[in-house]
Structures are given as structure tokens and as C-alpha cells.
Amino acid sequence: xxxxxxxxxxxxxxxxxxxxxxxxxxxxxxxxxxxxxxxxxxxxxxxxxxxxxxxxxxxxxxxxxxxxxxxxxxxxxxxxxxxxxxxxxxxxxxxxxxxxxxxxxxxxxxxxxxxxxxxxxxxxxxxxxxxxxxxxxxxxxxxxxxxxxxxxxxxxxxxxxxxxxxxxxxxxxxxxxxxxxxxxxxxxxxxxxxxxxxxxxxxxxxxxxxxxxxxxxxxxxxxxxxxxxxxxxxxxxxxxxxxxxxxxxxxxxxxxxxxxxxxxxxxxxxxxxxxxxxxxxxxxxxxxxxxxxxxxxxxxxxxxxxxxxxxxxxxxxxxxxxxxxxxxxxxxxxxxxxxxxxxxxxxxxxxxxxxxxxxxxxxxxxxxxxxxxxxxxxxxxxxxxxxxxxxxxxxxxxxxxxxxxxxxxxxxxxxxxxxxxxxxxxxxxxxxxxxxxxxxxxxxxxxxxxxxxxxxxxxxxxxxxxxxxxxxxxxxxxxxxxxxxxxxxxxxxxxxxxxxxxxxxxxxxxxxxxxxxxxxxxxxxxxxxxxxxxxxxxxxxxxxxxxxxxxxxxxxxxxxxxxxxxxxxxxxxxxxxxxxxxxxxxxxxxxxxxxxxxxxxxxxxxxxxxxxxxxxxxxxxxxxxxxxxxxxxxxxxxx
Ligand SMILES: Cc1cc2nc3c(=O)[nH]c(=O)nc-3n(C[C@H](O)[C@H](O)[C@H](O)COP(=O)(O)OP(=O)(O)OC[C@H]3O[C@@H](n4cnc5c(N)ncnc54)[C@H](O)[C@@H]3O)c2cc1C
Numbered sequence: 001x002x003x004x005x006x007x008x009x010x011x012x013x014x015x016x017x018x019x020x021x022x023x024x025x026x027x028x029x030x031x032x033x034x035x036x037x038x039x040x041x042x043x044x045x046x047x048x049x050x051x052x053x054x055x056x057x058x059x060x061x062x063x064x065x066x067x068x069x070x071x072x073x074x075x076x077x078x079x080x081x082x083x084x085x086x087x088x089x090x091x092x093x094x095x096x097x098x099x100x101x102x103x104x105x106x107x108x109x110x111x112x113x114x115x116x117x118x119x120x121x122x123x124x125x126x127x128x129x130x131x132x133x134x135x136x137x138x139x140x141x142x143x144x145x146x147x148x149x150x151x152x153x154x155x156x157x158x159x160x161x162x163x164x165x166x167x168x169x170x171x172x173x174x175x176x177x178x179x180x181x182x183x184x185x186x187x188x189x190x191x192x193x194x195x196x197x198x199x200x201x202x203x204x205x206x207x208x209x210x211x212x213x214x215x216x217x218x219x220x221x222x223x224x225x226x227x228x229x230x231x232x233x234x235x236x237x238x239x240x241x242x243x244x245x246x247x248x249x250x251x252x253x254x255x256x257x258x259x260x261x262x263x264x265x266x267x268x269x270x271x272x273x274x275x276x277x278x279x280x281x282x283x284x285x286x287x288x289x290x291x292x293x294x295x296x297x298x299x300x301x302x303x304x305x306x307x308x309x310x311x312x313x314x315x316x317x318x319x320x321x322x323x324x325x326x327x328x329x330x331x332x333x334x335x336x337x338x339x340x341x342x343x344x345x346x347x348x349x350x351x352x353x354x355x356x357x358x359x360x361x362x363x364x365x366x367x368x369x370x371x372x373x374x375x376x377x378x379x380x381x382x383x384x385x386x387x388x389x390x391x392x393x394x395x396x397x398x399x400x401x402x403x404x405x406x407x408x409x410x411x412x413x414x415x416x417x418x419x420x421x422x423x424x425x426x427x428x429x430x431x432x433x434x435x436x437x438x439x440x441x442x443x444x445x446x447x448x449x450x451x452x453x454x455x456x457x458x459x460x461x462x463x464x465x466x467x468x469x470x471x472x473x474x475x476x477x478x479x480x481x482x483x484x485x486x487x488x489x490x491x492x493x494x495x496x497x498x499x500x501x502x503x504x505x506x507x508x509x510x511x512x513x514x515x516x517x518x519x520x521x522x523x524x525x526x527x528x529x530x531x532x533x534x535x536x537x538x539x540x541x542x543x544x545x546x547x548x549x550x551x552x553x554x555x556x557x558x559x560x561x562x563x564x565x566x567x568x569x570x571x572x573x574x575x576x577x578x579x580x581x582x583x584x585x586x587x588x589x590x591x592x593x594x595x596x597x598x599x600x601x602x603x604x605x606x607x608x609x610x611x612x613x614x615x616x617x618x619x620x621x622x623x624x625x626x627x628x629x630x631x632x633x634x635x636x637x638x639x
Contacts, residue, residue, distance in 0.1 A: 001057060001060075001061070002057075002060035002061070002064070002065075003053065003056040003057045003060055004055075004056040004057075004059045004060050004064065004125040004128050004129070005052045005053050005055065005056025005057075005125055006053060006056055007056075008056075008329070010366075010367055010370060011052070011121065011124075011370075013591075014121070014370075014374055015045065015048065015049050015052065017590065017591055018374065018587060018590065018591070019117070019374065019378065020378075020590075021041055021044070021045050022041050023382070023407075024115055024117065024378065024381065024382060024385070025038070025041050025044045025045075025115070026041075027382065027385035027386055027388075027389055028044075028113060028114075028115045028385060029044070029113070029164075030164035030165065030388075030389065030392065031164065031389070031392075031396070031400060032164075033162075033163065033164025033165075033392075033395070034107070034108075034163060034164040034165050035163075036107055037164065047114075048114060048115070048118045051103060051112075051114055051118060051122070052118065052121060052122065052125070054098065055100065055122045055125050055126070056125050058094060058095070058098060058100075059122075059125040059126045059128065059129045060129065062090065062091040062094045062095075062129075063091050063126055063129030063130045063133050063134075064128065064129030064130070064330075065129075066087040066090070066091065066129075066130075067129055067130040067133075067283075067451065067454070068448075068451060068454070069085065069086070069087035070085060070087045070088050070091075070130050070132065070133060070282065070283035071130075071280070071282050071283065071454050072085070072282075073085020073086060073087055073088070073282075073283075074275075074277070074282050075088075075275050075282075075283075075285045076275055077272055077274060077275055080268060080271065080272060081226070081266070081272070082225075082226035082272060082275055082285050082287065084283075084285065085282075085283065087283070088132075088133060088136070088283045091133055092136070092137075095137065095181070096181035099112075099181070100122075100137075100181075101140045101141055101144075101178060101179060101180075101181045101184075102141075102179045102180075102181075103118070103119060103122070103141070104116055104118075104119045104141045104145060105141065105144065105145070105148075105175065105179050106148075106165065106166055107165070108165045108166050109148070109166065109169070109172065109175055109176060109179060110176050110179040110180070111179055115381060116145075116315070116377065116380075116381040116384075117374070117377045117378055117381055119141065120318060120319060120322045120373070120377045121322070121374075123137065123138060123319055123322040123323065123326070124322040124323075124325050124326040124329070124370075125326070126326070127322065127323040127324075127325070127326025127327060127330075128326040128327075128329045128330045129326075129330075130283055130458075131281060131284075131323050131326060131327055131458045131459075131462075132280075132281040132282060132283030132284035132458065133283045133284070134322075134323050134326060135223055135224070135281070135284040135323065136184075136223075136224050136283065136284050136285070138316075138319050139184050139185055139186055139187075139223060139224035139227065140178055140181070140184040140185070141178065142185075142312075142315065142316065142319060143178065143184065143185025143186065143187065143227070143229060143231060144174070144175045144178035144179065144185065145315070146185075146187075146231060146311070146312040146315070147170075147171040147174060147175055147185075147229075147231075147254070148166075148169055148171070148175060149311055149312070149384070150171075150252070150299050150300065150308060150311065151169045151170040151171055152169075152388065152391075153300065153308070153311060154170075154299060154300045154301075156169065156170035157169040157170065159391050159392065161391075161392050161394050161395045162395060164392070164395070171254065174229055174254075174256075177228070178229070183227070183228040183229060184224055184227045184228070184229070185224070185227045185228070185229040185230065185231060186222050186223060186224045186225050186227040186229075186230050186231070187222075187223070187231050187312060187316070188219045188222050188225070188230050188231060188232040188233065188255075188289065189201070189219070189233045189309065190219060190220055190221045190222070191203060191217065191218060191219055191220060192218060192220055195221075196467075196468055196470075196471050198233070198247060198250065198306065198309075199245055199246045199247050200245055201233060201234070201235055201245075201250060202217060202235060202245075203215060203216065203217025203218065203219060203232070203233075203234040203235065203291065204216055204217055204234055204235050204236070205232075205234035205235065205236045205251055205253055205296060205298070206236075207236075212295055213253060213295070213296045213297065213298050214293045214294060214295055214296060215232055215234050215253060215255060215291040215293075215294045215296045216291055216292055216293055216294070217234060217290075217291055218273075218288070218289070218290050218291075219232070219288070219289045219290075219291070220288045220289075221276065221286055221288070221465075222286065222287045222288070222289055223284055223285070223286055223465070224284070224285055224287075225272065225285060225286070225287025225288075225289050226272060226285050226287060227257060228256060228257055228258060229254065229255070229256060229257070230254070230255040230256075230257055230270065230289075231252065231253070231254060231255075231299075231312070232252070232253045232254075232255050232291070232296065233250050233251070233252060233253075233305045233306075233309055234250070234251060234253060234296075234305070235249050235250055235251075236249060236250070236251040236302050236303065236305075237249025237303065247306045248303055248306075249303060250303070250305035250306050250309075251298060251299075251300075251301075251302050251303060251304065251305040252298075252299040252300060252304065252305040252308040252309065253296035253297060253298055253299060254296065254297045254299055255269070255270065255291070255294055255295070255296045255297075256269065256295075257269055257270040258270070269294045269295065270289055270290070270291055270294055271289065271290040271292070272287050272288075272289060273287075273288040273289060273290055274287070274288050275287050275288075276288070278461075279457050279460060279461075280454065280456075280457025280458040280459075280460060280461065281457070281458050281461050313466070313467070314380055314415065314419050315380065316466050317419050317420070317422070317423040317466050317467065317472075318373070318376055318377050318380055318419060318422065318423075320423060320426070320427065320462060320465070320466045321369075321373050321376070321422045321423055321426040321427075322373055322377075322426075323426075323430075323462060324369070324426030324427050324429065324430035324459070324462050325366065325369055325370055325373055325426055325430075327430040327433075327434055327455055327458060327459050327462075328362065328365065328366045328369065328426075328429060328430055328433045328434075329366060330455055331362065331430075331433045331434045331436070331437035331452070331455050331459075332359070332362045332363055332366055332433065332437075334437055334441075334450065334451065334452055334455070335358075335359060335362065335436065335437040335440040335441070335452070336350065336359055338440060338441050338444075338450065338452075339355055339359060339440050342442075349440070355440060358436050358439075358440060359440075360600075361604065362433050362436060364597070364600045364601055364604060365429050365433065366433075367597050368580045368584065368597070368601045369422075369425065369426050369429060369580075371580060371583045371584055371587060371597075372418065372421070372422050372425070372576070372579055372580050372583055373422055373426065375414075375418060375583045375586075376414075376415065376418040376419055376422045379411045379412075379414040379415040379418060380411075380415040380419065382407065382411040382415075383408065383411045383412045383415050386404050386407055386408045386411065387408065389404055390404055390408070416479065417479070417579070418579055420467075420472040420473075420475040420476040420479075420572075421472075421476055421572060421575055421576045421579050422576075422579075423466065423467065423472050424463075424469050424472035424473060424476070424572050424576065425572075425573075425576040426462070427459075427462035427463040427469055428463055428469055430459040430462050431456070431459045431460055431462065431463060434452075434455040434456040434458070434459040435456055437452045437455055437456070438452045438453055438455075438456050440452075469569070470568075470569065472572065473568040473569040473571070473572040474565065474568050476568070476571070476572045476575055477527075477561075477564050477565070477567075477568035477571050477572065478561070478564075480524060480571070480575065481524065481527060481528060481531075481561070481564055484524060484528055485528070491521070491524075491525075494521065495518070495521040495525070498514050498517040498518045498521060499514075499518050499521075501514035501517075502514035502515040502517075502518050509585065509588065509595060509598055509599065509602070510585065512581075512602045512606065513581045513582065513585050513598075513602070515606070516574075516577060516578050516581050516602070516605065516606065516609055517578055517581075517582075519574065519609050519610065519613045520571075520574050520575055520578045520609075522613060522617070523567075523570075523571055523574055523612070523613050523616045523617065524571070526616060526617040527563060527564045527567060527571065527616065528564075530563045530620075531560055531561060531562075531563055531564055562624055562627075563620050563621075563624060566620045566623060566624060567615070567616045567620060570612045570615055570616050571612075571616060573608070573609075573612055574609050574612050574613070574616075577605040577608065577609055580601060580605075581598065581601065581602065581605070584597060584598040584601060585598060
């Protein structure tokens with residue numbers, strides 16, 4: 001019987017060797033305090049392996065083998081309710097019977113207390129079968145865990161410090177419903193006139209004299225929008241259309257979309273206007289919704305909506321990245337199988353040089369991206385769990401306290417740095433390699449027979465949702481350059497160390513990694529200097545230690561970052577290669593067998609990064625001049 005976990009050597013390597021389980025398990029089990037905690041680290045790892053094996057089997061049987069049916073059976077609205085296809089319904093019945101929705105929740109809330117990392121790896125297994133099914137899957141536990149995180153964040157979760165568990169939490173009833181598989185949730189942000197630019201959101205939350213919040217407005221593109229529980233962002237400031245709209249006036253709400261009445265009828269508080277007819281991703285419902293004086297509960301304080309959204313967004317972006325990896329895994333396997341069976345000009349097409357090179361690059365990227373994804377997920381989860389552990393302060397030993405204080409800033413910074421890079425690159429590579437899979441299939445790739453075209457249609461949404469590729473690039477660029485402006489001395493030290501290691505490190509692979517890092521620092525230095533030259537004319541001539549004062553005066557990020565915004569995607573590509581090299585180098589320290597993969601990746605990324613470096617450091621002036629001279633002409637040409 002097919003099993004998406006046991007047939008995957010790389011995934012098994014992570015569970016057996018590649019993941020530093022002990023600190024993560026320690027944090028997940030709150031230091032093994034609770035009486036029902038895992039006995040020790042080996043017992044926990046054995047359990048996670050069992051979970052993954054079981055999901056690997058279910059994903060192959062109930063998702064992968066039925067993905068063509070899932071693609072054909074589009075969800076639609078009948079009498080105001082969404083009707084899903086039979087194949088999706090069956091898969092989710094099986095998930096529920098096998099209690100998959102409970103895996104990641106703490107035991108005291110009815111869950112199995114499995115780390116988020118295992119949940120993400122499960123997501124890859126389901127996405128390999130069908131990415132839309134994976135998306136819907138993630139809107140069960142993903143939203144339940146967001147409710148828990150929000151409650152901890154706003155201070156409405158109480159901890160039993162001695163017992164090492166949560167005593168009570170604000171949304172306990174809703175979370176327990178999700179744990180049982182009786183409900184799921186959705187994240188409701190986008191509106192017809194506001195997607196990437198959340199400052200333009202208009203749906204309103206108003207507080208009635210009866211003390212009840214109510215929401216009115218239209219939302220579109222809501223994944224799993226037929227959910228019972230909606231996390232909704234709405235405007236609670238007094239700004240009116242066209243003026244004063246911004247991020248500060250946004251708040252986060254929990255909305256119950258319907259109530260099932262004892263007579264079997266359903267009372268709805270949110271209207272499902274339609275389900276979108278999409279290019280792909282057909283097993284996932286994408287709904288347009290109307291809220292009309294819909295009762296809502298405010299989460300956190302009024303005006304903190306954007307902050308609360310970011311709490312969920314990081315997790316969601318890591319989750320989408322594992323979706324991308326699942327697609328690439330499926331594309332590689334499909335392409336490889338076809339290319340080794342199909343013959344042309346006297347040999348299997350897999351033996352033709354170009355196709356062999358395509359397949360090799362697909363595999364190298366797949367393994368490299370999984371390395372970055374696991375490292376990002378690990379950092380994000382560690383940051384969350386160490387943050388929770390801090391709340392057990394009274395019960396922590398001095399050694400535990402010191403570890404939390406030491407580790408927390410490091411994992412937070414790593415997660416913040418990796419997440420936009422990961423989301424960007426997995427989404428882009430999923431599209432690139434799904435397209436390669438179609439190409440390797442030739443004519444039949446353009447038919448529905450083999451499923452290659454479905455992978456491409458499904459993949460195309462990844463660079464759009466959970467923040468487009470362009471928005472990820474802007475985030476990565478801004479964070480990087482802000483870091484330099486804030487601490488130019490630290491940047492100069494890092495640059496010097498990396499340049500030195502690129503020349504003198506004893507290990508040739510370490511030298512090559514340091515060279516990639518040095519190229520990145522060079523590109524960043526050029527962008528800061530070119531930005532500054534535009535602004536101040538001449539900061540380049542100042543010693544780097546004096547940049548801070550010169551750069552931070554009269555700063556207008558919209559205008560002053562223009563050259564950096566132009567090159568943000570190129571810089572993001574370079575920073576992604578750098579992050580992957582660093583993670584693979586760390587893996588080499590754990591297991592020398594990973595050196596071959598790092599070498600393969602370096603062979604491909606070194607030349608690419610040199611080209612990107614040249615583009616960043618030498619081009620862009622003409623484009624900026626064109627935009628500055630003719631902003632209206634460019635807009636009109638587009639019309
Ligand atoms: C299948 C699907 C599921 C979705 N699920 C959800 C969901 O569950 N919840 C939810 O709230 N939303 C959801 N969305 C909406 C999604 O998050 C938005 O479509 C996305 O944020 C982009 O917004 P937009 O479509 O308005 O495009 P726009 O923001 O209008 O952008 C159009 C293009 O311009 C680019 N662009 C915009 N601003 C800049 C800039 N400053 N610099 C450079 N380029 C820029 C964008 O990258 C994009 O390429 C979903 C969308 C789809 C297709």
C-alpha cells in the first residue's frame with residue numbers, strides 16, 4: 001500500500017536524524033511537568049513517527065488517489081450553503097474518524113500535543129495528494145490554534161503552573177469543537193478593494209449601546225469560508241471613505257457564522273454570496289461573504305487587528321510553504337516516472353541531457369526547500385513555545401530560565417528572517433517545477449490524463465495567497481535594510497567576518513557558503529548606498545559607522561526606498577539562497593552525508609547569485625527615471 005511518508009527517504013531522515021528534537025519536545029511538553037506528558041524524548045519521537053506514517057497512508061489513499069475527482073467536483077452554493085464534492089467530503093470524514101484535527105492541540109484541550117512541526121510535515125503529505133485538501137485541512141487546527149494563541153496574547157488564558165498545563169482559555173468551547181472535528185474556521189481579511197493593501201479595508205466593526213460588537217461589510221476570496229468560526233479584520237476607527245484609512249484602526253474579531261438549531265435547521269449570521277470558479281485548487285472552497293450587523297467578539301484591544309493578524313500570518317505562511325513542497329514532491333515524482341518510461345531518439349527521455357538536468361534541479365530544489373522549511377518551522381514553533389514557557393516562570397529552574405532567555409531572541413529573529421524568504425521561494429518554485437513537469441510530459445502534459453496540468457493550476461495560487469510574492473519580497477528587503485540602517489556597525493562586522501571566511505576557512509564548502517553570504521552583503525551595501533546617494537548625495541564617501549546618522553534624518557520610506565523596492569525580488573532570491581546554504585551547512589555539521597546536497601545546491605546558486613548581484617548593483621536607474629518622469633503615462637499605458 002502506498003504511503004507518502006515511508007516512501008520518502010528525505011522526510012524520514014528529518015525524523016530520524018535531521019531534527020534536533022530534544023529542545024522542541026522539552027518545550028512542547030512544558031518540561032515534562034504534566035502527569036500525562038510523554039515519558040521522554042525517544043517515546044515522543046516514536047509517537048510522531050507513528051502519526052506521520054498513519055497520515056502518509058491516509059494522504060495517499062484518500063487524497064492522492066482521489067485528487068482527479070477532487071479537481072472535477074467543484075464546490076457550489078445550494079440554498080445558501082456550500083455543497084462540497086463527494087471525494088473531499090469522504091477524505092474529511094476519514095480525517096475526522098482518525099482524529100487528525102486534534103493532533104496539535106494541548107492534551108488538556110482534548111488534543112495529542114504533537115509539535116507544530118509534525119503538523120506541517122503532515123501538511124506536506126496531504127498537499128502531495130491534493131493541495132486544496134491540505135488548505136482546507138489547515139483551516140481546522142490552524143484557526144483553533146490561532147484562537148488559543150490570541151487568548152494567550154491578550155491575557156485571557158490561565159495557566160496551571162505547577163501542573164504544567166493550561167487551566168482555562170477564552171475560546172475553549174470553540175477550540176474543543178474544532179478538536180472533535182465538528183467545526184473549522186477561516187481567516188477573513190480581503191475585500192473587493194483591498195488585498196495586499198490592508199490599509200484600504202472598509203468592513204466596519206461597531207460597538208452597540210448594548211455592549212455588543214457587530215460587523216458589516218463584504219469580504220472576498222475567503223478560503224473555507226463555509227466555516228462556523230470566522231476570524232475577521234474590520235475597521236473600528238472613525239475614518240471615512242477616502243480619508244484617514246490606515247492600519248491603526250483595524251481590529252480583530254471572532255464571529256460565529258451560523259448556529260445549528262435543534263429542529264435540524266441552520267440559522268445563518270453570515271451570508272455566503274458565492275463560491276469562486278477558479279483555475280485550480282478546486283477542492284478548496286473560496287467564498288465571497290457578506291456580514292450585516294453580524295454579532296462579533298472583539299479579540300485583544302480595539303485597533304490591534306493588524307498585530308493580531310501577524311501572529312497568525314507567520315504560521316500560515318510556513319503552512320503554505322509546506323503546500324508548495326508537497327506540490328514539488330508530486331511534480332518531481334510524476335515527471336521522473338514519465339521521463340523514465342517514455343522513449344525518444346533511442347533512449348528514455350530522462351537520459352536526454354536537458355531533461356536529466358531539469359530533473360536534477362527539481363530534486364536539488366526540493367531537498368533544499370524542505371531544509372529551509374523545516375528550519376523555519378522549527379524556529380517559529382520554538383519562539384512560540386519558549387514564549388509560553390516564560391509564563392511558567394515561577395516553576396522554571398534557573399537553568400531553564402537561562403535557556404529561555406538565551407534562546408528566545410535568537411529563534412524569534414531567525415523565524416522573522418526566514419519566513420518571508422520561505423513563503424516567497426516555495427511558492428515560486430512550486431509554479432516553476434509544476435510547469436517543468438508539464439513540459440517533461442510533452443503533449444500529454446497539456447491534457448488532463450496524467451495530472452501534470454492540475455499541479456500547475458493548483459500551484460499558481462501559492463504566490464498569490466497569504467501575501468503575494470511581491471509583498472514577501474518587500475518585507476524581506478525592508479527588514480534587511482532597516483537592520484543595516486539601525487546597526488551599521490554590526491553589518492560592517494558581519495561583512496568583514498564573512499569576507500574573511502570566504503578566503504580563509506579550512507573547509508572548501510564553508511568558504512563557498514561564506515562567498516554567497518558576502519555577495520548578499522555586497523548587494524545590500526550597494527542598495528543602501530544607492531538609496532542614500534539619491535537622498536543625501538554622498539553618504540557612500542562617509543565611513544560606514546557614520547551612515548546611521550546620515551541615513552535616518554528626514555526619512556521617507558516610500559520615496560527613499562525606490563531603488564531597493566525595484567530590486568526587492570532579486571535581493572530576496574539572493575537572501576533565500578544564503579539562508580538555504582546556511583541551513584544546509586548546519587545540517588552538514590549534524591550529518592556529513594548532507595555535504596553532497598549542499599555542494600549540489602551551491603553549484604546551482606553561486607552563478608545565479610553573481611548575476612543577481614550584478615543586476616542589483618548596476619541596473620535600475622533608467623527604470624526609476626522613467627517612473628519619476630511619467631507616472632501618469634505608465635498608469636495610462638496600463639489602462
Ligand atoms: C484561492 C485564494 C484563496 C484566498 N484565501 C484568502 C483567505 O482565506 N482570506 C483572505 O483574507 N484572503 C484570501 N485570499 C486573498 C489573497 O490574500 C489576495 O488575493 C492577495 O493578498 C492579493 O490581493 P489582491 O488580489 O487584492 O491583489 P492586489 O493587492 O491588487 O495585487 C495585484 C498585484 O499587484 C502586486 N502589488 C500590490 N502592491 C504592490 C507593491 N506595493 N509593490 C509591488 N507589487 C505590488 C501584487 O503582488 C499582485 O501581483 C485568497 C485568494 C485566493 C486567490
